[in-house]
Amino acid sequence: MGHPQHNCPPPLPFIHLCAPTPKSLGETTAIAEAAGVFAVPQLFAYSMNFPIQKFLQAQSKIMVMAWISAAALVEHAALSWALMLKVGWGLVGAAVVLNVTWWFIVVAQLAYIFGGSCGEAWSAFSLQAFHNLWGFVPLSFASAVMLWWVLSLEVWYFMALILAGYLKNAEVAVDAIMNILGWTVMLAFGMNAAVSVRVSNELGAGHPRTAKFAVTVAVISSFAIALVLSMILVIFRKQYPSLFSTDEDVKELVIELTPMLALCIIINNVQPVLSGVAVGAGWQAILAYVNIACYYIFGIPLGLLLGFMLDLGVLGIWSGMLSGIVLQTCVLFFMIYKTNWNKEASLAENRIKKWGGYKDTKVNHIVEDNQEA
Numbered sequence: 001m002g003h004p005q006h007n008c009p010p011p012l013p014f015i016h017l018c019a020p021t022p023k024s025l026g027e028t029t030a031i032a033e034a035a036g037v038f039a040v041p042q043l044f045a046y047s048m049n050f051p052i053q054k055f056l057q058a059q060s061k062i063m064v065m066a067w068i069s070a071a072a073l074v075e076h077a078a079l080s081w082a083l084m085l086k087v088g089w090g091l092v093g094a095a096v097v098l099n100v101t102w103w104f105i106v107v108a109q110l111a112y113i114f115g116g117s118c119g120e121a122w123s124a125f126s127l128q129a130f131h132n133l134w135g136f137v138p139l140s141f142a143s144a145v146m147l148w149w150v151l152s153l154e155v156w157y158f159m160a161l162i163l164a165g166y167l168k169n170a171e172v173a174v175d176a177i178m179n180i181l182g183w184t185v186m187l188a189f190g191m192n193a194a195v196s197v198r199v200s201n202e203l204g205a206g207h208p209r210t211a212k213f214a215v216t217v218a219v220i221s222s223f224a225i226a227l228v229l230s231m232i233l234v235i236f237r238k239q240y241p242s243l244f245s246t247d248e249d250v251k252e253l254v255i256e257l258t259p260m261l262a263l264c265i266i267i268n269n270v271q272p273v274l275s276g277v278a279v280g281a282g283w284q285a286i287l288a289y290v291n292i293a294c295y296y297i298f299g300i301p302l303g304l305l306l307g308f309m310l311d312l313g314v315l316g317i318w319s320g321m322l323s324g325i326v327l328q329t330c331v332l333f334f335m336i337y338k339t340n341w342n343k344e345a346s347l348a349e350n351r352i353k354k355w356g357g358y359k360d361t362k363v364n365h366i367v368e369d370n371q372e373a
Helices: 020-024 029-037 042-057 062-086 090-114 133-162 170-204 208-235 248-280 284-309 313-337 341-354 361-372
Strands: none
Touching: 042 062, 042 090, 042 170, 062 090, 133 284, 170 208, 170 248, 170 341, 208 248, 208 341, 248 284, 248 313, 284 313
């Protein structure tokens, strides 16, 4: 009987086209080929999923997205078992499963929208969608730059720098921290989306004080959750590594990096909330410059210096990355602290008028009067 990997289907022709890129950066052959296998069309699903999610989030259709994600999770688990374990496709099977799952989410969300469940927010395709489209271009471009820098940092910095083949025991480092940090970051991403939508909706509705209150609640809640998670990790740092691996080297590395991991969780839970506030207020262009300066001018050079020139390895590169996040958090906190929320609400109202929207001023005045009372 052959090994399971011998049963893998022939890879798609374009899969190995991506492998030379990591190799040219000095990666090991195993890591480079694994990256090539995953360079598949799920990226196109990502590009569709982001605007669809924002469309639904703006209408508070969160439970619909949650149910679709739950169904996708069940489908993902079943296909993973069937293709990776039962059929024995291995890494290629994982890539196929990820593609199917992400496209399932996109198709399901579109079916919900096209089914007429979004009321006046969606009636049908119309040429009015292109009305004053140019007004969105600068905002969209700034958002793209902002997300590109942030996501490229999170993915490339963790996986191509901290956990890359340049460092010793790269595979061990991957096993040690990516699962833990990935789970906790999901909470931060959820808070990011929630506060972004809430701030933008409240500013658009002419409720500056409600927007400010939402910011305060989101920051405090996210910090408290991160603090509890960090304390749990520190207290049980000798026990919880067994949940992820039986390898003693992995366990020892996780125990060694747990204090840094706990600090990283706290910072990474607060920073996305502040970024979400900036996005909701329409500061994408400013945030893009802040990200570039903090990460690529300050954080990465410092990480390279500590990790390679001072030979601090994983801990040094991670410290450099974390310092960039801390700097960005401080800058965003200062910006939000100095914000005139009444002015931001006025700017939001002007954008609504410019782009052909409207708001019920009578209802807004009643709400504001009740808040004052």
